[in-house]
Amino acid sequence: MRKHKRLDRTFYTRTDVLQIGKDLLGKVLVSNIDHQISSGIIVETEAYRAPDDKACHAYLNRFTKRTSIMFEEGGHAYIYLCYGIHHLFNVVTASSGMAHVVLIRAIEPLENIKLMLNRRGLAQVKPQLTAGPGVMSKALGLSKKYNGIDLTSADSSIWIEDHGIEVANTNIIKSPRVGIDYAEECALWDWRFRIKNNPYTSKAR
């Protein structure tokens, strides 16, 4: 039994995806893969919101097999393979029918750092261990195989805990999202959130 409580359904089903993105900072992402637990504090997130967000896969509520998970009720995991190599971990929010998601971009290693180093093939801890959506997933052992699981289910392999870490508003930095230039004006929206002065966020800009 874990010491800390999992976030429950009501956390995820709120309608303001930007607020959820901010609230997730300081929460702890945990994975239990092959009976091995590893975890980290969420330090950087990014919000995506259909139908008006061109950067979102479900822009204009485009409904395909891949995006269908985004229309599920909040609390599910949307894991997507990017550039053929990287698994990106997202949390589905809002109620079913609303394709709102939060991309978890970086964590600060917490439990079982040794296992994470192993998965990453690194010898010692450095920010690049978990600073970035692709490497973070790799460190925690997340992959497409877990796409669509329910984070609030008692027996899921991935979940998010509240360790009572408070992140003051003044310690949250907002900035534009990157890597989505094709999204035109949407690329300018300040929908990326990170904890100020945390070395495990991806490079500041």
Add this chain to the structure above:
DNA sequence: CGAATGATCGGCT
């Protein structure tokens, strides 16, 4: 059925 494309990372210059 075939072709284009991307919410990134790491290595090289």
Add this chain to the structure above:
DNA sequence: GCCGATCATTCGA
């Protein structure tokens, strides 16, 4: 700072 890897998914024919 820039460039290439690499494949599931999507869309058009």
